[in-house]
Amino acid sequence: MTDPLDAYGDALRRALHAEADAVVPAPDGLDRIRTRISERRRRFGWGWFTETWGRPAMALAAAAFIALIAISATPAMNAIEGITAGDRGSANEGPDRSVGNGTSVPGHGGAPGQPYPGGPAIPAPTSSPTPQTPPTVGVPTCQPSAAAGATASGSPSSPPSCTSPQPPVSSPPDPVTTPPTEPPASDTPSATSEPPAQPEQPHQGEQQGQP
Amino acid sequence: MTEARQGMPFRKPDDEQGRPIDVTETLVATGTADAVTATWDADQAVTALYSANYRSLVRLSVLLVRDIGTAEEVVQDAFVAMHSAWRRLRDPEKALSYLRQSVVNRSRSVLRHRAVVEKYAPKGLPDAPSAENGAITELERTEVIKALGELPTRQREALVLRYYADLSEAEIASTMGISRGAVKSHTARGMAALRTVLEQMT
Numbered sequence: 334m335t336d337p338l339d340a341y342g343d344a345l346r347r348a349l350h351a352e353a354d355a356v357v358p359a360p361d362g363l364d365r366i367r368t369r370i371s372e373r374r375r376r377f378g379w380g381w382f383t384e385t386w387g388r389p390a391m392a393l394a395a396a397a398f399i400a401l402i403a404i405s406a407t408p409a410m411n412a413i414e415g416i417t418a419g420d421r422g423s424a425n426e427g428p429d430r431s432v433g434n435g436t437s438v439p440g441h442g443g444a445p446g447q448p449y450p451g452g453p454a455i456p457a458p459t460s461s462p463t464p465q466t467p468p469t470v471g472v473p474t475c476q477p478s479a480a481a482g483a484t485a486s487g488s489p490s491s492p493p494s495c496t497s498p499q500p501p502v503s504s505p506p507d508p509v510t511t512p513p514t515e516p517p518a519s520d521t522p523s524a525t526s527e528p529p530a531q532p533e534q535p536h537q538g539e540q541q542g543q544p
Numbered sequence: 545m546t547e548a549r550q551g552m553p554f555r556k557p558d559d560e561q562g563r564p565i566d567v568t569e570t571l572v573a574t575g576t577a578d579a580v581t582a583t584w585d586a587d588q589a590v591t592a593l594y595s596a597n598y599r600s601l602v603r604l605s606v607l608l609v610r611d612i613g614t615a616e617e618v619v620q621d622a623f624v625a626m627h628s629a630w631r632r633l634r635d636p637e638k639a640l641s642y643l644r645q646s647v648v649n650r651s652r653s654v655l656r657h658r659a660v661v662e663k664y665a666p667k668g669l670p671d672a673p674s675a676e677n678g679a680i681t682e683l684e685r686t687e688v689i690k691a692l693g694e695l696p697t698r699q700r701e702a703l704v705l706r707y708y709a710d711l712s713e714a715e716i717a718s719t720m721g722i723s724r725g726a727v728k729s730h731t732a733r734g735m736a737a738l739r740t741v742l743e744q745m746t
Contacts, residue, residue, distance in 0.1 A: 341735055341738070341742040342706075342735070345688065345692075345703065345707045346707040348684070348685045348688040349707055352607065352685060353603035356602060356603045356612055356615070357599075358598065358602040358612070358615075358616055358619075362602075363590075363595075366620050366624060366627075369620060370587075370624055370627050370628075
């Protein structure tokens with residue numbers, strides 16, 4: 334009735350249990366396990382992390398922080414550079430006009446698209462109203478500078494931009510209209526230096542043409 | 545029936561009655577056991593599982609590796625691994641299954657390493673301690689254990705898990721990482737190999 338495999342299985346079960354019952358493990362097994370666990374904790378714990386992975390992790394964190402600052406600061410730096418470039422452009426408008434052709438400078442100074450080659454177009458509108466005032470006013474030299482100083486009081490670059498174009502504009506009419514009214518206005522050195530310059534130019538041209 | 549159940553080596557940590565673990569008990573856990581096990585931390589789990597199952601696991605490992613010292617190290621390593629992996633255990637109720645599988649795998653690794661060592665430096669196996677048992681004589685038992693030790697590793701594991709740990713085919717398959725058909729095959733082949741020795745016992 335009984336399966337021979339079951340009979341063999343019972344015999345094998347008895348043998349295995351008899352063999353296993355003879356085994357008595359050491360009583361300090363739990364202590365050994367706890368010791369191994371503590372060693373493992375100490376080996377792979379915070380100290381192990383700081384010894385092995387702490388510095389690379391901190392280096393990565395620092396690099397990520399610097400990159401984040403660089404990325405976030407780029408627009409602000411562009412804006413700051415734009416403002417400073419606009420200031421430079423308005424400041425460079427005077428030398429450009431003085432160095433370039435003297436007749437076209439006053440007209441050009443009224444509507445500058447770019448204050449200098451490669452300069453940004455954003456600051457141009459801010460500085461453009463102040464030079465536009467001299468041609469509208471036209472004759473007097475002191476009024477545009479005073480008006481420009483009053484309108485663009487915040488920007489320090491407006492006084493040089495207004496003073497530099499004035500002499501070429503005011504110098505031709507000055508000898509024609511009223512010399513005595515000019516000196517008390519404001520620009521004494523430019524007014525005094527410019528009138529002798531223009532009579533000299535034809536004189537030099539004549540001297541150069543004679544030989 | 546009660547004797548067989550009392551002889552079952554593997555019990556749950558909170559099981560005071562010594563009930564055997566079968567498939568139903570493994571797959572379907574009671575709510576109280578879930579609540580108790582879920583509240584354990586790793587240290588408590590190690591302590592509870594040690595007090596309930598350490599001896600049985602050592603004996604299981606002894607039957608596989610045939611060395612008490614190595615068996616104890618294997619089981620202790622399994623407990624340490626379970627402690628470190630306690631948070632990753634999705635079902636803490638299956639901690640005993642995890643331990644059993646870890647013991648079997650580590651015992652297999654020990655045997656593999658031992659085979660390599662014995663290949664270059666052969667030496668005799670440690671003597672098994674003698675024990676009194678009224679049912680069979682010491683000689684017969686020694687013969688059976690010797691024949692069991694000569695079986696291939698998979699067959700020996702299947703027979704030990706089946707006739708010592710009293711696991712079902714599904715549990716053996718899960719523990720050994722093989723299919724149920726493979727478990728049947730290994731068990732049948734192992735029993736066929738032990739038949740001559742077992743016939744003398746019966």
